[in-house]
Amino acid sequence: MDEWEGLLLEQHGAVTREQLFAHGFSRGEIAAQIAGRRWQRSIPGIYVVFSGPLPVMTRRWAAVLHAGPGAALSHTTAGMAWGLMPERREQALHVTIPRPRNARSRRGLVVHRSRVPFVPVGSPPCTGVARTAVDLCAGATSLSDLASVLGRLAQQFPQELDATRGLVLERRTMPRRDDFLAVLDDVRGGAHSALEWHFLVDVERAHGLPSGERQRAVAGTRQDVCHRKYLTTIELDGRAVHGPVVAKWRDMVRDNASGCRREITLRYGWQDVRERPCEVAAQVADTLRGGGWDDFPTPCSPGCLLARAEWPYPNAS
Incomplete structure (x- = not known):
């Protein structure tokens, strides 16, 4: 040639x-x-x-x-x-x-x-991974958008998380800078998608549920949220990355492994978490209590399902 x-x-x-x-x-x-x-x-x-x-x-x-x-x-x-x-x-x-x-x-x-120096990378030349993530987040219009970008960053380039945080700390005038740093901390803790982040914030924290172990490696894949102590696993399925056949196979392997450990697997999608977070929280709390959790969830607001229902909530599904 x-x-x-x-x-x-x-x-x-x-x-x-x-x-x-x-x-x-x-x-x-x-x-x-x-x-x-x-x-x-x-x-x-x-x-x-x-x-x-x-x-x-x-x-x-x-x-x-x-x-x-x-x-x-x-x-x-x-x-x-x-x-x-x-x-x-x-x-x-x-x-x-x-x-x-x-x-x-x-x-x-x-x-x-x-004005900030940068080194083009790749072919065709691109801004580096960390710089690209910061530029995308600077233009984000919602916390979901921030969580989506940073979740992909954590999944594909975990080694770039520190560099990304450093660039943001240097940009003192960056829009939504505090939100960015807060979401980045959540992502570093294992909330690797917008759906996982909303579950953490809108279901888990908002209702006083115990924090689960995130991204636990099991049978060649990972569990989104695992409560080993209470024998409960929570899977959050956005179907954003894998095709249906691959996803179904991985779900089966993961869920079978959980069943062998006598764990209950709860599975939620975007609609559940975003539109019915209080119902999801009630169901998760009921399952955790069945596994030995000896506390109670807290209502996220006066209109929350948990404020209206007697506890234990008899039918959270």
């Missing part, structure tokens, strides 16, 4: 005008390729050396090349590249460049300028 072929392979067919000149193409040859519809102009000064729709990686490379030296995919674009958020078709690609460099945003491309 020669240098030109290697360049096209690495950049998924996207090249700059300067790169074309450096490899011996003249303006006339470039114009002829465009006129013959064998190539296409993606962005002024950026060409794609094939016809037809542009794949995601080609679009990302075109964006980085347009932004120039030192540029990196960032924000939601880098978030999808690192797996910190689900892949989806973006209305606009995001890139970050160091100040005082200047590059213009245009339709389909948002250029951010950063």
Whole structure:
């Protein structure tokens, strides 16, 4: 493979005008390729050396090349590249460049300028994992969004949690900074998804339930919340990561292992935890008491189910 072929392979067919000149193409040859519809102009000064729709990686490379030296995919674009958020078709690609460099945003491309130094990583270049997580969280509109990003970070890049916290401590003007640090602490404690975080906050803490052991390794998988002392396991199924067949198999292995230990497994989804947290709390409390817990849950508010029902609650399901 020669240098030109290697360049096209690495950049998924996207090249700059300067790169074309450096490899011996003249303006006339470039114009002829465009006129013959064998190539296409993606962005002024950026060409794609094939016809037809542009794949995601080609679009990302075109964006980085347009932004120039030192540029990196960032924000939601880098978030999808690192797996910190689900892949989806973006209305606009995001890139970050160091100040005082200047590059213009245009339709389909948002250029951010950063005073804080950063080192582009990967191919195409992205902001690093910790920097990407912080940028995503700075733009989050809810605690659920924060928990979702940080949960994926903890699952896939646990070694980056300390670096992420350090970057946030340096950003004294970051929006929702205190919320970020609080959610990050919960994630570090084992709440590795938005659903798991809501269970911790809205079910467990809000109703005075004992805190379970999180992410306990069992039979090659992990239990979301385990109360060994009270022989109770709680699984929170968002189905965000695994396909249905894989998920069903892992659930079976995990639940069978729990059954062998005489543990009861309770399973809840997003709707249960978000729409009926008080009912879930009542059922969990009833199960824990059956396993030996000698305390009582507390109502989360005057209108809470636990404030209205006699305890033990006879039918929490």
